[in-house]
Amino acid sequence: MHSEVRDTLSIVTEEDSVRVRQVTREKAVEAGFNLVAQTKFVTAASELARNTLKWGGGGTVRFEAVDASRGRGLRLVFEDHGPGIPDVELALTDGFSTSSGLGMGLGGAKRLVDEFDIESRVGVGTKVSITMWR
Amino acid sequence: MSKGSSQRIAEALDKFQQEIVDDWIKEQFAATSARRDLMNEARLAEQSREFLATFRTAAQSYNFTDIEATEWSKPRALLGEISRSRAEQGYTPAETATFVFSLKQPLFTIMRRLSGKDYEALAEDVWTITVVLDKLGLYTTEVYQKTREAVIKRQQEELTELSTPVVKLWEGVLLVPLIGTLDSARTGHVMSALLEQIAQTGSAFAILDITGVPSVDTQTAQHLLKTVAATRLMGADCIISGVRPVIAQTIVTLGLTLDVITKSSIADALAEAIKRLGYTIARS
Amino acid sequence: MERIPILRMGEFLLVTIQVDMHDRLALALQEDLTNQIAHSRSHGVLIDISCLDIVDSFTARLLGNMASMARMLDAETVVVGMQPAVAITLVELGITLEGVRTALNPEKGMELLRAALRARSNEDGHAL
Numbered sequence: 001m002h003s004e005v006r007d008t009l010s011i012v013t014e015e016d017s018v019r020v021r022q023v024t025r026e027k028a029v030e031a032g033f034n035l036v037a038q039t040k041f042v043t044a045a046s047e048l049a050r051n052t053l054k055w056g057g058g059g060t061v062r063f064e065a066v067d068a069s070r071g072r073g074l075r076l077v078f079e080d081h082g083p084g085i086p087d088v089e090l091a092l093t094d095g096f097s098t099s100s101g102l103g104m105g106l107g108g109a110k111r112l113v114d115e116f117d118i119e120s121r122v123g124v125g126t127k128v129s130i131t132m133w134r
Numbered sequence: 135m136s137k138g139s140s141q142r143i144a145e146a147l148d149k150f151q152q153e154i155v156d157d158w159i160k161e162q163f164a165a166t167s168a169r170r171d172l173m174n175e176a177r178l179a180e181q182s183r184e185f186l187a188t189f190r191t192a193a194q195s196y197n198f199t200d201i202e203a204t205e206w207s208k209p210r211a212l213l214g215e216i217s218r219s220r221a222e223q224g225y226t227p228a229e230t231a232t233f234v235f236s237l238k239q240p241l242f243t244i245m246r247r248l249s250g251k252d253y254e255a256l257a258e259d260v261w262t263i264t265v266v267l268d269k270l271g272l273y274t275t276e277v278y279q280k281t282r283e284a285v286i287k288r289q290q291e292e293l294t295e296l297s298t299p300v301v302k303l304w305e306g307v308l309l310v311p312l313i314g315t316l317d318s319a320r321t322g323h324v325m326s327a328l329l330e331q332i333a334q335t336g337s338a339f340a341i342l343d344i345t346g347v348p349s350v351d352t353q354t355a356q357h358l359l360k361t362v363a364a365t366r367l368m369g370a371d372c373i374i375s376g377v378r379p380v381i382a383q384t385i386v387t388l389g390l391t392l393d394v395i396t397k398s399s400i401a402d403a404l405a406e407a408i409k410r411l412g413y414t415i416a417r418s
Numbered sequence: 419m420e421r422i423p424i425l426r427m428g429e430f431l432l433v434t435i436q437v438d439m440h441d442r443l444a445l446a447l448q449e450d451l452t453n454q455i456a457h458s459r460s461h462g463v464l465i466d467i468s469c470l471d472i473v474d475s476f477t478a479r480l481l482g483n484m485a486s487m488a489r490m491l492d493a494e495t496v497v498v499g500m501q502p503a504v505a506i507t508l509v510e511l512g513i514t515l516e517g518v519r520t521a522l523n524p525e526k527g528m529e530l531l532r533a534a535l536r537a538r539s540n541e542d543g544h545a546l
Contacts, residue, residue, distance in 0.1 A: 036507070329506065364509045
């Protein structure tokens with residue numbers, strides 16, 4: 001598998017989240033996704049950008065073009081240096097919600113994409129990557 | 135005799151390129167697998183010449199074992215192109231691989247002539263040539279396989295699209311006759327085709343007819359429910375028709391609830407939709 | 419700060435979301451809309467989302483909340499014009515917008531609101 005970084009954006013304000021959605025849409029169109037796949041991927045990116053901002057205290061997102069035996073795709077890697085998630089399994093279950101009622105974020109994003117990967121360490125930060133194949 | 139086999143072969147290729155290529159082209163024309171129906175002689179001769187030229191250049195590296203190395207990238211690219219076009223034109227994998235394998239004979243002939251009764255050296259040369267050509271031959275098969283897979287995938291996609299028509303039954307009423315097993319890929323196509331039509335025609339009702347669906351399991355029911363839910367989100371309503379007794383039994387036994395209007399036939403479903411649209415049908 | 423405009427159309431309020439909203443803007447809309455309903459004594463709200471090319475879980479919850487708040491203030495809400503790809507994505511997310519009325523376009527949404535209000539006044543009539 002081969003991947004190439006195409007862009008990196010920082011997520012510090014809510015306006016940055018809007019920008020993440022717009023750039024994700026552009027990249028998804030470039031990658032040749034159909035409209036439904038684009039919409040699912042941008043929605044997943046929106047959920048994760050919000051998580052990065054709200055729970056990670058801000059962070060970055062990296063856009064990568066991936067090339068593997070199963071075809072070409074687009075990968076987004078969200079990274080923050082926030083408090084981390086103590087129980088990732090729990091955070092992925094539906095209806096998991098914290099004080100402000102943010103429930104669908106992680107689990108929802110996972111259902112919308114082809115591949116989902118999460119690494120989180122308490123006190124160190126969280127890294128979530130999502131991939132969609134054409 | 136200090137030259138290695140690789141060097142002998144490289145030099146022979148350099149010196150006798152023209153002779154080898156002529157011999158090879160003749161060999162291919164003579165072979166029963168030459169598909170004259172699919173390819174003209176000029177094209178084949180051109181491909182052979184082009185390939186032997188890149189083969190000769192790659193041979194100057196004296197590397198005859200690792201065809202993944204950069205010096206072999208050009209012959210590989212050319213072979214890949216040839217295999218792809220042959221796979222698309224309907225050649226068999228054997229016919230495709232023969233392109234490379236038929237090069238053995240002309241190369242062996244040259245090496246035998248040059249060996250001057252040094253049979254040990256000849257055996258070594260034959261082995262070296264066999265190794266590299268076998269690898270390249272397998273490579274053509276691999277590319278052939280991948281190309282066929284891509285063709286099959288494309289055909290499957292086309293078939294899925296063809297098998298999910300959305301029909302306008304009445305002003306404001308669409309019909310989707312579902313036939314065959316409903317997997318997630320089919321459901322995806324049905325859903326986007328249906329919703330797209332709903333948006334375009336402004337239809338308030340969609341009839342999902344499952345007469346042609348052989349059986350309904352938990353997953354199929356879930357797929358149906360997703361379609362119903364998405365239709366509702368857009369502001370239209372679904373009616374499921376063609377519910378056979380056995381399907382009703384399965385659904386209830388599985389403990390599922392289809393929270394949607396169901397009718398046994400398309401006719402009943404259409405009558406229901408028309409009624410809800412506010413029309414009355416009267417015999418004149 | 420930027421605001422989403424809320425228009426008054428006869429007896430109804432009309433909100434057309436035309437920009438990609440960030441969360442603060444969305445929350446401001448929720449606040450403005452509830453204030454407007456109370457102020458105008460309107461009994462029907464039409465929210466046109468045909469310009470939105472994505473609706474994530476936050477926006478979906480916001481739509482649901484606005485409908486619930488409107489109901490508490492005695493107004494019916496209809497969300498109109500959801501794009502097909504958005505509907506498919508929401509279903510995949512497991513969101514069905516329970517309790518929110520939907521319609522294909524503003525015209526049909528208006529019909530739905532009138533029908534709902536008629537049904538309500540009939541009920542009131544019975545009660546009296």
